[in-house]
Structures are given as C-alpha cells and as structure tokens.
Amino acid sequence: MxxxxxxxxxxxxxxxxxxxxxxxxxxxxxxxxxxxxxxxxxxxxxxxxxxxxxxxxxxxxxxxxxxxxxxxxxxxxxxxxxxxxxxxxxxxxLDLTVEQIVELGTIPQRGGWARPAARGTGELVAECLATAGITDLRHRLWQSxxxxxxxxxxxxxxxxxxxxxxxxxxxxxxxxxxxxxxxxxxxxxxxxxxxxxxxxxxxxxxxxxxxxxxxxxxxxxxxxxESVLTAELLAEVYGLDALVQPHPRTGRPLVVLCGTVDATAERSFS
The missing domain is CATH 3.40.50.300 (P-loop containing nucleotide triphosphate hydrolases)
Known part of the structure; x- marks a missing residue:
C-alpha cells in the first residue's frame, strides 16, 4: 500500500x-x-x-x-x-523509560524487534517526544x-x-x-x-x-x-434532554445538558 x-x-x-x-x-x-x-x-x-x-x-x-x-x-x-x-x-x-517505549513504535519500520535500529531512529524518537511535548520525561520510567x-x-x-x-x-x-x-x-x-x-x-x-x-x-x-450532533439525536440515543447550539466563539456545536428526557418530563408534569 x-x-x-x-x-x-x-x-x-x-x-x-x-x-x-x-x-x-x-x-x-x-x-x-x-x-x-x-x-x-x-x-x-x-x-x-x-x-x-x-x-x-x-x-x-x-x-x-x-x-x-x-x-x-x-x-x-x-x-x-x-x-x-x-x-x-x-x-x-517492563520497567521501560519513556524513550524506550517510544522507540518500540519504530519496530514496524525496521522490520522486527531483533533488527538493529535504523540510522535516524534516534532523531525520529526525539522528534516524536518533542511533538508530544514530553522530551523532559524521556528518562522517566513508565510506572512513575x-x-x-x-x-x-x-x-x-x-x-x-x-x-x-x-x-x-x-x-x-x-x-x-x-x-x-x-x-x-x-x-x-x-x-x-x-x-x-x-x-x-x-x-x-x-x-x-x-x-x-x-x-x-x-x-x-x-x-x-454539525449535521449529526442534534438535540433530537441526543434524546433518541442517550435519553438526554439537551440544547445543541453554535459555540459563540468557534461556531462548532455546543452541547448544553439539561437532564435526562424522563426527568425533564417528570418535572413538567409535577
């Protein structure tokens, strides 16, 4: 592929x-x-x-x-x-460090665990640590x-x-x-x-x-x-009473929960 x-x-x-x-x-x-x-x-x-x-x-x-x-x-x-x-x-x-765990991700590229790390593996690991914002954790143990x-x-x-x-x-x-x-x-x-x-x-x-x-x-x-996330869908699938409106800053859907459909119905009849 x-x-x-x-x-x-x-x-x-x-x-x-x-x-x-x-x-x-x-x-x-x-x-x-x-x-x-x-x-x-x-x-x-x-x-x-x-x-x-x-x-x-x-x-x-x-x-x-x-x-x-x-x-x-x-x-x-x-x-x-x-x-x-x-x-x-x-x-x-296993008591692996963060850096060792990230290096495990390179195994498919080099064709197996036993194969030596390819040139550039260290740079790739460093780049991925930096991308995830965890360079300062590289020597920390997973359990910690x-x-x-x-x-x-x-x-x-x-x-x-x-x-x-x-x-x-x-x-x-x-x-x-x-x-x-x-x-x-x-x-x-x-x-x-x-x-x-x-x-x-x-x-x-x-x-x-x-x-x-x-x-x-x-x-x-x-x-x-935007078309899937509607109040009707949330009522039908989750049993939620909710408002779905455009977010005032992003315009993306914003879900405002009001309760469950059953509880809202009960309140309106009591």
Whole structure:
C-alpha cells in the first residue's frame, strides 16, 4: 500500500462474542485526513468497532478497507506501518523509560524487534517526544508517569510508527480538561485519518470533523459533526434532554445538558 492517508470504509461488519451480537452489519466511513469520532452509550460497540478496524477481532462477515485495499490483504508488518492503535489501558510490566517505549513504535519500520535500529531512529524518537511535548520525561520510567503523561507517551509511540491511520480508544479517559484539550489538539495537528471512540460529547463536537453514532451495535447516524450532533439525536440515543447550539466563539456545536428526557418530563408534569 502506498504511504498516503487513506479513507477507511467499514462494509457490513458483523461480530459476536459469548452468544451476543456486538456489531450488527455496521457500515460507515472515516474520511481521509479527518478526525472521525465514534460516539454512543456504553456498550454500543465503539471499542469493538475499533478492534475490528485494528484487526484485533476478526468479523464473522463484512470487511474493512483502507483506501481500496482490504485490511486483511496486508501482511502484519505492512499493516503496522499503516495503522497505529492507542488503547485505553496500555499497561506494561517492563520497567521501560519513556524513550524506550517510544522507540518500540519504530519496530514496524525496521522490520522486527531483533533488527538493529535504523540510522535516524534516534532523531525520529526525539522528534516524536518533542511533538508530544514530553522530551523532559524521556528518562522517566513508565510506572512513575501520571495518566496524562502515559497517554502522551503512547501517542508519541504511535507517531513513531509513522502511520497513515490513527485509532484511539477513549484517548481522554482519566485526563483532566487541560490535558484532554492538549492531546486532542496534538492528534488533529497530525492530519492523519483518525478514528477515536469518545464519550465526552463536547470534546467530540470540538475536535471531530465526522461522527459515527452507535447504539446496540448498529450505526444510527453518520456524517459531518454539525449535521449529526442534534438535540433530537441526543434524546433518541442517550435519553438526554439537551440544547445543541453554535459555540459563540468557534461556531462548532455546543452541547448544553439539561437532564435526562424522563426527568425533564417528570418535572413538567409535577
């Protein structure tokens, strides 16, 4: 596959586990070079869809295309050079430094763990550390890092893969507001085809160009953020009573929560 930024197309993907259907004929697109947010209630299939795109799960039916090429047609090294995944819980038992973890991201480029680091690997690692704003942490051990520092380290490792596609599962989980904004700005600035499972609706509204809304393993809405994120959708999918209006400074959708639909109805009748 040529190293360009591809569109991702998910075609009719179905996957079950433990007798339950987790993804049910899911079809959606992540436009090339844009940030696509996967949103929906807990248990709607966001992480499972990311896993299917990342080839961690093999669907029973359907397929995932990167550009015009089926993801399953790529060998493991080629896939790892194209797609980087940042999982929600990236734990390591090894006492590695931040710099060593970021260097792990260069393995797909050099063709294996045992191969010596290519010339320029040190510069690439330094560049990724600087991009993620963690150069001063390079000698710190993984176990000593805060949640935000760990997320930035994993992001720098993903950047070191030099991917065209970035997949993120709840990238701002456990991060404070400032760290969340910093991380999402970093991700947007890369210009990669990005798919991020997100639970914070206002962060999704601020940083995503495109949204895919899941409920019970099915896509219930998809399209540009401004057209998908409506009060009607939030009532139907989340049971939320919310106002969605243009942000006074950015013009992007701003979600103002008023409560749940049921609680609002109860208040109006009491």
């Amino acid at each position: 040529s190293h360009h930024t591809p569109e991702i197309r998910v075609e009719d993907v179905t996957w079950s586990a433990g007798g339950s259907r987790i993804l049910d004929r899911v079809a959606c697109t992540a436009p090339a070079g844009q940030v696509t947010g996967l949103i929906g209630p807990n248990g709607s299939g966001k992480t499972s869809l990311l896993s299917a795109i990342a080839r961690l799960e093999r669907p029973e039916s359907g397929r995932v295309l990167l550009g015009d090429e089926p993801a399953t047609a790529m060998n493991r090294r080629e896939f790892a050079r194209t797609v980087a995944l940042v999982e929600q819980h990236s734990a390591t038992e 890092l805060s949640g935000g520092e760990k997320q930035k380290t994993q992001l720098a490792r993903a950047f070191a893969q030099r991917p065209c596609v970035l997949l993120l599962d709840e990238p701002t989980n456990h991060l404070d507001v400032s760290a969340s904004l910093e991380l999402l700005e970093l991700i947007r600035a890369r210009g990669l085809t990005t798919v991020a499972a997100m639970h914070d609706l206002n962060l999704a509204a601020m940083y995503c160009d495109h949204l895919v809304v899941l409920r019970d393993g099915r896509v219930v809405a998809e399209g540009p953020t």
